[in-house]
Amino acid sequence: MSIETDIKQKKFRSPYHRLTVNLIYTSNWLMYQQLETLREYGITPQQYNVLRILKGQYPQPIKVNAITERMLDKTSNASRLVDKLLAKELLIRNSCPSDRRAVDVVITEKGLDLLAQLDPVILEAEKNLQTLTPEEADQLSDLLDRLRKTEK
Amino acid sequence: MSIETDIKQKKFRSPYHRLTVNLIYTSNWLMYQQLETLREYGITPQQYNVLRILKGQYPQPIKVNAITERMLDKTSNASRLVDKLLAKELLIRNSCPSDRRAVDVVITEKGLDLLAQLDPVILEAEKNLQTLTPEEADQLSDLLDRLRKTEK
DNA sequence: GTACATTAAATGTAATTACATTAATATTGC
DNA sequence: GCAATATTAATGTAATTACATTTAATGTAC
Numbered sequence: 001m002s003i004e005t006d007i008k009q010k011k012f013r014s015p016y017h018r019l020t021v022n023l024i025y026t027s028n029w030l031m032y033q034q035l036e037t038l039r040e041y042g043i044t045p046q047q048y049n050v051l052r053i054l055k056g057q058y059p060q061p062i063k064v065n066a067i068t069e070r071m072l073d074k075t076s077n078a079s080r081l082v083d084k085l086l087a088k089e090l091l092i093r094n095s096c097p098s099d100r101r102a103v104d105v106v107i108t109e110k111g112l113d114l115l116a117q118l119d120p121v122i123l124e125a126e127k128n129l130q131t132l133t134p135e136e137a138d139q140l141s142d143l144l145d146r147l148r149k150t151e152k
Numbered sequence: 153m154s155i156e157t158d159i160k161q162k163k164f165r166s167p168y169h170r171l172t173v174n175l176i177y178t179s180n181w182l183m184y185q186q187l188e189t190l191r192e193y194g195i196t197p198q199q200y201n202v203l204r205i206l207k208g209q210y211p212q213p214i215k216v217n218a219i220t221e222r223m224l225d226k227t228s229n230a231s232r233l234v235d236k237l238l239a240k241e242l243l244i245r246n247s248c249p250s251d252r253r254a255v256d257v258v259i260t261e262k263g264l265d266l267l268a269q270l271d272p273v274i275l276e277a278e279k280n281l282q283t284l285t286p287e288e289a290d291q292l293s294d295l296l297d298r299l300r301k302t303e304k
Numbered sequence: 305g306t307a308c309a310t311t312a313a314a315t316g317t318a319a320t321t322a323c324a325t326t327a328a329t330a331t332t333g334c
Numbered sequence: 335g336c337a338a339t340a341t342t343a344a345t346g347t348a349a350t351t352a353c354a355t356t357t358a359a360t361g362t363a364c
Contacts, residue, residue, distance in 0.1 A: 002297045008222050009208065015289035016281045020182060025224045026296045027179030030172060032227065035322090044350085056161065064313060070160050072177045075184065077351070079313055101312040101359045129168045131301040137167035140295045144178045145154045147292070149283040187352090196320085216343060229321070231343055236320095253329045253342040310361070320351070331340070 019147075037125050041118060042088070046073065048118070050081050054091060054107035055115055061104030063096065090114060171299075189277050193270060194240070198225065200270070202233050206243055206259035207267055213256030215248065242266060 003022040004010060012018035034045045043051070053070045054062060067078045082105055085091045090111035096102040107115075132140065155174040156162060164170035186197045195203070205222045206214060219230045234257055237243045242263035248254040259267075284292065 001300065003293065006300075007224065014278065015286040015293065016278045016284075019281065019284075019289045019293045020278070021224060022293045022296045023175070023182060024179050026300060027176050028225045028227075029300055030175060046350095065311085072159065072173060073180045075180075075352075077314095079315085080350085083314090096312095099312080099360075101357095103313070126166065126168045126172070128302040129171065129299060132168075132171075132295065132299055134167040136295060136298075137171045140292065140299070141155065141167065141171045141174045143284065143288060143292045143295070144174045146283055146288075147281060148153065148158075148178060148181055150280040198320090217341085227322075229344095231345085232320085235344090248342095251330070251342080253327095255343070306364090308361100308363080310359100312359080313357085315356070316354085318352090320349105322347100322349075324346090326345075327343090329340105329342080331338100333338085334336090 033125060033128070037121055038118075041114065041121075043085075043090075043114075046071070046076055047081055047085055049073075050078065050085060051090060051107060051111055051115055054105060055112065058107055058112070061094070061096075061106045063102045063104065065102075067105065085111070185277060185280070189273055190270075193266065193273075195237075195242075195266075198223070198228055198233055199237055201225075202230065202237060203242060203259060203263055203267055206257060207264065210259050210264070213246070213248075213258045215254045215256065217254075219257065237263070 003018065003025060007021065007025060009021075012021065031045060034048075038045060038048055049071055050067055053067055056070075064078050064082060067082070068074065068076070071078065082091065082093060082103075086093055088110075089108060091105055091107050094104045094106075096104045129137070155170065155177060159173065159177060161173075164173065183197060186200075190197060190200055201223055202219055205219055208222075216230050216234060219234070220226065220228070223230065234243065234245060234255075238245055240262075241260060243257055243259050246256045246258075248256045281289070
């Protein structure tokens with residue numbers, strides 16, 4: 001369905017306006033799918049994002065601010081997300097010896113297990129996107145990169 | 153900057169994975185800009201979305217569930233958003249005579265004034281997106297429409 | 305070394321959101 | 335007409351988020 005039909009709006013003032021609306025709408029649509037997929041595994045998309053970052057570093061530790069830098073939502077409160085994941089024993093947190101302000105975070109076996117369990121589920125969800133060819137997906141990605149070029 | 157640089161991730165498992173990440177990241181980037189733009193006017197992006205919908209109907213009233221259908225985030229609680237905007241006197245709310253479960257919502261003069269005041273500001277913000285040509289913006293929009301084709 | 309600025313993480317709080325439930329009314333099947 | 339079902343909006347609540355502030359430690363200038 002076109003964005004016009006989805007949000008019942010016939011006209012947009014410009015291609016850029018239509019794009020803005022479409023981008024936010026599509027992202028919400030995608031996030032909602034993720035939320036539903038992850039729900040039964042007891043984590044949120046943001047927590048999943050943190051776990052993936054930790055796995056990318058494993059077995060190296062990573063600091064809380066480095067997590068933030070890699071997150072999709074730069075305004076998220078990594079400290080509290082780490083708290084939640086710690087409570088679920090999906091990661092461990094140790095104060096860093098060389099800088100006692102900082103903390104080192106590492107994913108646990110349990111965390112890695114959860115990710116492994118999620119892999120096929122996420123892959124299955126990804127199939128929903130295959131209405132686009134891989135080339136078109138790349139093309140879309142590149143356009144998104146260029147859209148953000150004004151970023152300061 | 154490419155998404156790889158922005159979130160410091162070198163590899164993605166597939167073009168679809170890269171696209172997912174890029175889409176959510178770009179949407180967050182855009183939403184944050186909106187949030188900052190609107191902040192000094194005392195409304196949130198969702199409240200702005202509601203006001204725009206009301207303006208589109210003006211001077212016709214619109215019901216709360218019809219607002220939800222037109223919103224970018226279908227899971228948002230239109231009833232509470234209407235509450236907030238009512239408190240700011242940006243809309244009026246009257247129970248519908250023909251269906252006493254429903255309420256008719258109409259934007260006020262004050263609401264229209266706020267939108268008019270915001271128009272140039274929003275247009276200015278839109279200029280940030282003009283690193284793409286209008287044709288590319290349309291192309292991007294069309295790809296997003298096609299991406300959602302699996303929607304049930 | 306001391307004062308000042310900076311950085312890292314945690315926390316207080318108010319507002320918002322997600323999710324389920326409720327209350328009131330309308331619609332449908334009989 | 336009446337009971338069962340569906341629809342509309344509002345609300346209770348627990349969790350999350352935004353935003354500012356705090357605490358602790360480090361770095362820098364003198």
